[in-house]
Amino acid sequence: MTDKRTWGDMFAKQAPDAPESPSIKEEAQDDFDLLPGVDPKLYRAFIVQRGRSRQGLFLDFRSFDERSGALKGTMLSYPQLVAIDYVDDHTILLDFGMRHVRIEGEQLAELIARLHTGQVSVLQAYSEKIWGPKPPLGPFIRSITHLGLGQGH
Numbered sequence: 001m002t003d004k005r006t007w008g009d010m011f012a013k014q015a016p017d018a019p020e021s022p023s024i025k026e027e028a029q030d031d032f033d034l035l036p037g038v039d040p041k042l043y044r045a046f047i048v049q050r051g052r053s054r055q056g057l058f059l060d061f062r063s064f065d066e067r068s069g070a071l072k073g074t075m076l077s078y079p080q081l082v083a084i085d086y087v088d089d090h091t092i093l094l095d096f097g098m099r100h101v102r103i104e105g106e107q108l109a110e111l112i113a114r115l116h117t118g119q120v121s122v123l124q125a126y127s128e129k130i131w132g133p134k135p136p137l138g139p140f141i142r143s144i145t146h147l148g149l150g151q152g153h
Contacts, residue, residue: 043131045139046111047122056121059094061101061144064127071130074146076101078118086112099148105141 049056058075065072076096083095089109094101103111103123114120125144126135 040130043124043126043136043140045105045108045124045126045141046114046120047124048114048119049121056118059120060122061146062122063125063144064129066129069129081115084112084115099146102143102145102147103141104143104145105139106135107139108141111139 056078059078059081060073060075062071062073064070076094076099080096081094082097083093085093085095086108089112090104090106092103092108092112092115094103094115105126111120111123123141123144126140126142
């Protein structure tokens with residue numbers, strides 16, 4: 001007796017009615033949709049991840065470069081974040097091993113709590129050129145400074 005199945009048949013799905021899992025491309029598109037661009041009408045010091053079942057892989061730091069007139073950013077790996085230091089609710093130091101990031105602003109207590117749980121996807125420094133001369137009510141980031149090893153403490 002010979003088996004007439006082809007090689008592909010042997011590895012085909014056993015349950016044809018089972019829902020398909022999303023492809024990597026679809027998951028990446030979903031993640032991209034969750035990271036909004038800069039809204040010139042509404043400043044937010046940080047953007048919280050929504051609708052995700054897992055922690056993001058990168059933390060995006062955005063600031064406005066006065067010389068070039070462009071928004072610039074740096075993304076650092078969340079799994080490399082080894083420590084969060086803070087002074088009250090206006091200075092935060094993030095330790096990524098070889099790199100440190102100092103965040104200075106006002107009313108950043110919620111940001112500290114959300115960084116602790118890995119819920120933040122984007123941090124944005126306030127810029128008068130984008131959002132106007134009046135600082136916002138509520139939390140805002142005055143500056144984001146990237147430091148090398150030994151400059152953080």
